Amino acid sequence: MDADGPARAAAVTRTAAVPHPGTPRPDVPRALATEAVHAGREDLASLGLHAAPIDLSTTYPSYDTRAEAARIDEFATTGARPVGPPVYARLDNPTTARFETALARLEGTESAVAFASGMAALTAVLLVRSAAALRHVVAVRPLYGCSDHLLTAGLLGTEVTWTDPAGIADAIRPDTGLVMVETPANPTLAEIDIAAVAHDCGSIPLLVDNTFATPVLQRPVEHGARLVLHSATKYLGGHGDVLGGVVACDEEFARALRQVRFATGGVLHPMAGYLLLRGLSTLPVRVRAASATAAELARRLADDPRVARVHYPSVGGAMVSFEVHGDPHEVIAGVRLITPAVSLGSVDTLIQHPASISHRIVPEDDRRSAGVSDRLLRMSVGLEDVEDLWRDLTQALSLSFERSRESAAR
């Protein structure tokens, strides 16, 4: 189950070669936009279908107990997707598998394993490494608040060393099982050179949380990462109505993840698998459109005297973070079109105050030293018209600026 050195090198060079049953790979390479609408659906026409079927079965009938026993043995020993009916829904689900196939194709990995949420996905990765007695994790702040919390609290028996990217090589110990980074990072949008970090990791698997960039803007495996994590709740789903997580990786690590998923039960519901597959089909269009609007809003915010600092990643994307001179709480209270809410990646624009909400669970000193200022606001730009968004943002900024001036004058 443990898989370092040679396997990691193989993960980088091997092309995706393990098609899921029923969804063969195309024989010609296809562009991302084409894969987004076709991957994981190749068998539909031969089934006489256009939309993917939703299989809600929790169990599967078998009159041949010996054959079923053999399938259970095969899964327990290898973690490979069962050939034939899945036995039980905690083991595998055909609808979710379509989403896994499609996401793997977009990330350029052999496989992907879906989970009930992004946190369930990260949990499974940590448990795979712990099972190999590699409980030490090296990580770079900032990370998503709950990822930071899971590592800091050591809830899964892991131990974390926080470092900056340049300190990764020195932080690695004999029992290090994982290096984890997020780029662009939540919520500061700080970026990390994935190739440089991957080099410093040597044989230790590098996990990149790619939730913010999505495979449309960045494919970490092409730069040497072994594991790509997504909170599928965000851009992959894209409509704020489905919770999910997924790890894209080589088939060897995927097998270990499936075994952990089976044993711990953090499975994605098939209905969520269906919605995520559907979400992927519009992912490139949504990400590019929202990114263009976000870049324009970032440019205008940078020119605005009420704004102290704007964070916008070089890789692009639909997230903009900015620090205000006035009271950030008043900006949140003042928006009318933009929704004041945690989470991100939906078709509509959301704004939140990380120090109060998304990163509340990170200790104050750690939060500040990771660059999460109390004046920072994080905005997830949606698909609305840029002028409507700008009008809403400027009126909320004016309100906040005036209120702070009034309180300063008192």
Ligand SMILES: *Cc1c(COP(=O)(O)O)cnc(C)c1O
């Ligand atoms: C939301 C988020 C997570 C956690 O995902 P859930 O689906 O909420 O469990 C992990 N990483 C990043 C970057 C996120 O934004």
